[in-house]
Amino acid sequence: MMLFSQPSITELEDRYVIDAMHTSRLSGDGKYTKRVYEIFRQRFGVEDMLLTTSGTAALELAALLIGLEPGDEVIAPSFTFSSTINAFLLRGARPVFCDIRQDTFNIDEEKIEALITPKTKAIYCVNYAGVSCEMDRINEIADRHGLFVVEDAAQSVGSTYKGKPSGTLSELGCYSFHETKNYVMGEGGAIVLNEKKYIERAEMIREKGTDRSKLLRGMVDKYTWRDIGSSYLPSDILAAMLTAQLERFDEIMEKRMRIWDFYQESLKQAEEQEKLRQPIVPGHVTHNGHMYNILLPSERARIWLGDELRELGIPAYICYVPLHSSPMGRKLGYVPEDCPITEDLGNRILRLPLSAMLTEAEAAEVTERICELLPKMPV
Numbered sequence: 001m002m003l004f005s006q007p008s009i010t011e012l013e014d015r016y017v018i019d020a021m022h023t024s025r026l027s028g029d030g031k032y033t034k035r036v037y038e039i040f041r042q043r044f045g046v047e048d049m050l051l052t053t054s055g056t057a058a059l060e061l062a063a064l065l066i067g068l069e070p071g072d073e074v075i076a077p078s079f080t081f082s083s084t085i086n087a088f089l090l091r092g093a094r095p096v097f098c099d100i101r102q103d104t105f106n107i108d109e110e111k112i113e114a115l116i117t118p119k120t121k122a123i124y125c126v127n128y129a130g131v132s133c134e135m136d137r138i139n140e141i142a143d144r145h146g147l148f149v150v151e152d153a154a155q156s157v158g159s160t161y162k163g164k165p166s167g168t169l170s171e172l173g174c175y176s177f178h179e180t181k182n183y184v185m186g187e188g189g190a191i192v193l194n195e196k197k198y199i200e201r202a203e204m205i206r207e208k209g210t211d212r213s214k215l216l217r218g219m220v221d222k223y224t225w226r227d228i229g230s231s232y233l234p235s236d237i238l239a240a241m242l243t244a245q246l247e248r249f250d251e252i253m254e255k256r257m258r259i260w261d262f263y264q265e266s267l268k269q270a271e272e273q274e275k276l277r278q279p280i281v282p283g284h285v286t287h288n289g290h291m292y293n294i295l296l297p298s299e300r301a302r303i304w305l306g307d308e309l310r311e312l313g314i315p316a317y318i319c320y321v322p323l324h325s326s327p328m329g330r331k332l333g334y335v336p337e338d339c340p341i342t343e344d345l346g347n348r349i350l351r352l353p354l355s356a357m358l359t360e361a362e363a364a365e366v367t368e369r370i371c372e373l374l375p376k377m378p379v
């Protein structure tokens with residue numbers, strides 16, 4: 001059976017996980033967590049990061065670090081996962097939804113400034129499908145208005161923007177290593193601390209508001225409660241799994257990219273015939289093959305094609321359901337017309353199966369079936 005997404009697990013993951021269970025610190029921050037940091041340091045130049053229990057936890061930690069509180073406003077796309085918004089909604093801050101770009105489906109940086117009010121405190125931007133937002137422009141707007149920028153890089157581990165790694169492009173970056181992402185640890189994530197001033201407090205918030213991490217480094221002889229915090233520290237068993245995944249970084253990336261490139265090549269003709277639109281990746285961005293989406297001419301066409309493909313055993317699904325018009329978005333006072341491009345594109349995107357485990361024969365089946373179905377597609 002063809003799977004929409006499936007992690008690639010080998011004997012290396014098995015070996016490290018078993019080793020961690022017997023020889024590492026089960027409650028976290030053991031030798032495998034350190035190995036993860038070392039890999040990110042060597043590969044991406046990331047100096048300071050902390051593994052967290054999820055990408056969601058990393059986003060929440062960011063909201064705590066920048067001191068969001070009731071009355072604050074945060075500008076964010078509606079075309080994202082609920083966690084991006086929940087992270088600051090939990091602090092009492094209000095989301096101000098910004099529409100997306102037609103090409104990358106990322107926040108439209110040229111629409112941000114009009115949404116800024118005296119209450120605006122931060123911008124949470126999301127690298128949809130592993131493609132970076134226009135970070136130079138976003139950071140420039142933020143600097144001019146004194147706003148924080150949090151980069152939700154949950155989907156973009158391994159991507160770059162103008163040669164710089166995703167997650168390092170603003171003061172705080174958040175990764176996800178959830179089972180559905182490129183590199184997995186089951187449930188897990190990380191916060192990248194691109195400014196030194198955040199490190200001490202981030203360590204405390206992650207450790208239930210205590211300075212336990214200092215005790216572990218031998219810097220204090222007892223630890224105590226110093227701040228608010230939560231339990232955002234993942235077990236070293238999970239870090240062991242992630243270590244193996246990251247040691248297989250290139251292999252996993254190559255496999256995903258091969259499928260992504262194959263889809264791009266095989267559906268070129270369908271795009272030329274204006275049956276669908278393929279993903280657009282700006283020239284100054286490299287992506288990580290996280291997702292392959294096609295944009296169909298109408299919602300009707302997207303529903304029809306998705307249903308037909310699933311009937312044939314090919315898992316293809318809608319991506320994000322826009323948040324501003326979701327039941328929670330409406331409770332917050334938003335209506336579909338608030339982000340018309342998000343509303344339109346969100347309903348027309350179909351996501352195809354993609355993982356390092358998908359075979360080339362399966363990918364060929366996906367595109368062959370799509371090409372057979374397209375002439376019959378209602379628009």
Ligand SMILES: Cc1ncc(COP(=O)(O)O)c(C=O)c1O
Nearest residue numbers: 054055056081083154176177178
């Ligand atoms: C853009 C985005 N942000 C945050 C998350 C949450 O990550 P996690 O599932 O690791 O909590 C996801 C997960 O799908 C996501 O796609």
